[in-house]
Amino acid sequence: MWETDLQKLARDHHLRELSVMASPSGPLMSVKGQSTLLFASNNYLGLANHPLLKQAAQKAIEQFGVGAGASRLISGNLLPHHDLELALAQFTHTEAALTFSSGYATNLGVIPRLAKTDGIIFADRLCHASLIDACRLSRATLRVFHHNDVDHLQSLLTKRPLKRPILFITEGVFSMNGDLPPLPELARLAEEFEAILLVDDAHGTGVMGPTGRGTIEHFGVESANIHHMGTLSKALGVSGGFMTGTKDFIAYLINTSRSFIYSTAPPPAMAAAAQMAIQVIQQEPERRARLWQNRELMYQGLIAMGCHMTKTESPILPIIVNDPSLALEMSHGLQKHGIYIPAIRPPTVPKGTSRLRVTVMSEHSIEQIGAALEAIQQVGQSLKIF
Ligand SMILES: Cc1ncc(COP(=O)(O)O)c(C=O)c1O
Known part of the structure; x- marks a missing residue:
C-alpha cells in the first residue's frame, strides 16, 4: 500500500x-x-554543544535523574521546569511562561485554546505545519491570507462572519523563507478588529531584537493582544517550546491545554540546559553579533553570484531553484565538495519553489563561509542555476 x-x-x-x-x-x-561543513542547522548561536549548557544538563541529571516520571500536573513538575519558566518570563518581559516538550506541541496545545471552536483564524499562507495542524485541531474556521499580504488579510476580514472571536497567526521569522512579517501592520489590524495576534517566533528567539528577545522586540510592538510563542530547540540549542502571557492566561493553559496536560514532563536536564541557554544569550551578546556578521557575509556573497533569493532578513538564506530534481542535484553536488545544505522540497515548501535552505551560525569562520560560497558557485554554475 505505502510502496505505491x-x-x-x-x-x-x-x-x-x-x-x-x-x-x-x-x-x-x-x-x-566524511568531515563536512554544515550550513543547515537552527543551532544559530552554537549553544547545542556549549560547555555551560552541557554542565547544567549533567548537574541536573545528577540531582534529578534522567526522566521527570510523570506529567507536570501529576508529579513531574521538577524544580528545573519551574526555574526555567521564571527565567523565560523574565527574559521575554512577560508575567509568566509555560514550557512544552516541543515547539510543535506548544502550537498544538495553545492554538485550540486561543481560537475557540466558534472562532475564526486568519493564518499566513506560509505558516509552519505545526500551526496549520493546530488550526485544524481547534475546529475553528480557517482562512489563509497571501504571504505577508496585509491588504489581502483586510479584504478577508471584511467578508468575515460577524461576532466571532478572531485570531491572527504569523511567524516571527518564516522558517523556510527567512523573511519577517509586517508585524506593526498586523498588530494595528489586530487592535482594530479586536483580534488576538499569535507570533510563532521559533526562529526569532535568541536571534532577533537588540537583546535576542525575538521578533516582537525587533519591531518594538509589545502589546497585550500579541501572544508570543517561542522554542528552546533552535537558537537556544536544546529542545522544547514555550508560551508567554499573563499569569491568568498561563493558569488557563495549565488547566486546558491538552498537549501540556496529557504528556510526560520534559527531562529535567533539558530544562536546566535551556535555562543556562537564556543566561548565555544574555551574557554573550558577541555570539549574536557574530551570527549577524556571518549572515551578512554569506548573503552578500550569494547575491553577488546571482542567486535567486527570498526577501530574507535573517540567518535563513534560501536559494530558490524551483525544480525539485535540480535542488537535489545541487545538494548532492555540494556534498561532494564537503558542504551540507539539504534540498527543501514540497510539501515543506509550495510546489515549484524547491530550494537550498542555507543557514549560518555564529560559530562559522570566515574561511568556512568562503569555502561554502566557492562550492555553491561551482556547483550552481555547472548546473546552470545562475
Ligand atoms: C515556525 C516553527 N514553529 C514550530 C516549530 C516546531 O518546533 P520544534 O522543532 O521545537 O518542535 C518549528 C520547527 O521546525 C518551526 O519552524
Missing part, C-alpha cells in the same frame, strides 16, 4: 531520507564518515 506512495514520491523527486550525523551539532560535522 513511496514510488510516487521518488518519481516526483520528493522522497526524503535520513542522514546520520556522527558528531555534535556545529559547523563541522561527520556525515557518512
